Amino acid sequence: MAAKQRMNVANNAFNKNIVKRGNVEKSLKPKSAEYPAAPWLIGLFVFVVCGSAVFEIIRSVKSGW
Numbered sequence: 001m002a003a004k005q006r007m008n009v010a011n012n013a014f015n016k017n018i019v020k021r022g023n024v025e026k027s028l029k030p031k032s033a034e035y036p037a038a039p040w041l042i043g044l045f046v047f048v049v050c051g052s053a054v055f056e057i058i059r060s061v062k063s064g065w
Helices: 003-020 039-063
Strands: none
Touching: none
């Protein structure tokens, strides 16, 4: 994009914000409400970690420390 076109795009975005007068969003980029990892994947990870910890505790108790 040429410098003049880029300046026009920036000016147009700025002019749209001028009209709003106090109701301007903090960012012009859309917010995404998605998590970096799926909730089921986090749940699976917690299940595996907690499950392995429980089995490790049971194994250490059976071995007599």
